[in-house]
Amino acid sequence: MPNFSQTVQHIRSSEIRDLMKLATRSDIISFAGGMPNNDLFPVAEIEELFLKMDPEKKKTAFQYGPTPGYPPLLEALKEYLRTKGLPVDTHKLMITTGSMQAINILGMEFINPGDLVMTETPSFIGGIAVFKTFQARIKSIPLEADGIDLEALETVLEKETPKILYVIPNFHNPAGIIYSKEKRLKLLELLKDKNIILLEDDAYNELYFNNEAKAMTTPIMALNKTDVEVVYTGSFSKILGPGFRLGWMLASPEIYEKAQIIKQGIDSCSPNFTQVLAHEFMQKGYLEPYLHKIRQEYHERRDLMQAALKKYMPQEVQWQVPQGGFYFWLKLPEGMDAKEIVKDSIIKGAVFVTGKTFDPQAENLNYMRLAYSNMDKNQIDEGVKIIAESVKKYMRVYS
């Protein structure tokens, strides 16, 4: 069970870590880790590309590279992002050591202790962790089915101006939702003439399950006709492998210039070894067929998961069916605490992450995140059954 310790790492919650220690069984079914499936990585393709690679390029892979990234990869990525309507000619692109480093760099550039940063709730734990590291004051705005609650946001913005507003519009981690186009445009309108950086985290952009969802994935930055300062981040983690530690940041020249200097002081450059491989992967046309394959695979898992949830979960549990990405976000009846459920289900052999973990205010007690990405398809039904039984048991006890 080599993924178990990784799962623990990526939950980033000491509470859950303690629970995990209780589970010594190696056959635990984990809906916990928000990571790609180990069996879906393009191992054979990368091996083939590495073998066929030009010897000079191989040497380059071992050497230092320029701080903003391996130039051919920057070029390939620029053309790729252009197809998404992103402003690659007026803005500057930088390769980062995972997209989390991009968030970190932006934090170093803009956040002083006590500064206000706004996030969605729930939000990505890695993002929350960065903002907390820089001692930001975090206010969070609830998510609705089609994106951030604009009225709640407007109410706060009437009184306060955050340095950064951090959003994940596509196949949200953990909420699984996608922003409607209307809401993207209204959000830009709302931020107009305000001195707020909109940090758009688009790690799941490619993982749509149908054409309708695909049409909705156009980044907010690509829709921006206002003066809003959008910083866009993306990642190779979900479309190639997190082990490459490669992400990117697209930002205005002003933000980019400082970001580059900061990155130089953090790690000098991102790994050239994996940058060279990522470039081969894009350049030789392997990305698109690979995406086609993993979209189907995650789509199948989503379907199996939805079927199992419908079969086993009591009707009081609510969720939206995700149209892409890795996550189901389940709402338990008010007053219930998902922690009690995971305590029970982990003993029976299934684990997930409680909603509280994804809430900057550590509330949201009655939510659960179930990731279907990194598990065998044949485990899904059994795993959901276990968790549903824990839910029912809890409901019997506390009702």
Place this chain on the structure above:
Amino acid sequence: MPNFSQTVQHIRSSEIRDLMKLATRSDIISFAGGMPNNDLFPVAEIEELFLKMDPEKKKTAFQYGPTPGYPPLLEALKEYLRTKGLPVDTHKLMITTGSMQAINILGMEFINPGDLVMTETPSFIGGIAVFKTFQARIKSIPLEADGIDLEALETVLEKETPKILYVIPNFHNPAGIIYSKEKRLKLLELLKDKNIILLEDDAYNELYFNNEAKAMTTPIMALNKTDVEVVYTGSFSKILGPGFRLGWMLASPEIYEKAQIIKQGIDSCSPNFTQVLAHEFMQKGYLEPYLHKIRQEYHERRDLMQAALKKYMPQEVQWQVPQGGFYFWLKLPEGMDAKEIVKDSIIKGAVFVTGKTFDPQAENLNYMRLAYSNMDKNQIDEGVKIIAESVKKYMRVYS
């Protein structure tokens, strides 16, 4: 000339960068970049190891890993560091994204704006850059032939207590010197009972050219019988390839615990892809023969460089012959400015880095760093000749 842009990146001096732009000739001989030789990387070995690797391990390479590092690599590295007398049982080891990230993490952990950090002068520009990023107040102590000037250090320590003292005891970048054992012990004695972190950067430990130098490379941390808090950093950059972006930090459990949390917020984990390969490289016994080979190669370059310097440089120019590492550190007569020399030599086809770049106070005008690591052996004589001619021309003009 694929290394030119990289060289420019690694000089990190806008002044030199501007000079570089003047040099449009592609046949420039560069003594500037402090990086390993492109032609010496173990490309064939890594390719072979990757092909033979266990399929499950290959999948692991694509996935997230634990924040402190890929466990088998941590184990292998621990055994390796044990052979150097380092306290791997009482202290904790963490893999970092290059050793520069380790310095950066320590900066985040300990430096508040205005805090005093002490360095050697000259010192590694990457280290200086990190301390400046965290707005440290930097005081630097001159280096002597056998290490830091202890009297000058003692004088400062009588008045002030820095948070960190940053030293590079082995085959110093840029000064090329190695600390004597006596000076290492006296330094520990001097820091005893003072609340100062000794940050020991040992990136060049393995690159000794003879047994006498080898015997001197024992890390200060390994000699520490006092209560001095030593944090030890090392790197795969010089013993495998900088493109792997892998370094490490060995620190007390207290420092390690916070460092781990900080690293989680910076990039979550270092690249598993290159960690898995680095582990294979160590595990399968490839490291020692590779080190044997590169020591010989750099030794030969050192000899060619020393011969050329003796042949061409006027007697007013002084230097120590490095017993390991990558660098000659040349002292020009007082009052001379190395910038004038590089301006001239770059037009004639040879470039190096001026000493000022390595001085936190940006003084040291009459020094030059000549790296012999990343060039063809047959370029050394010609390159040194060009620079020596520029020195002589300058001496004629200004004397």
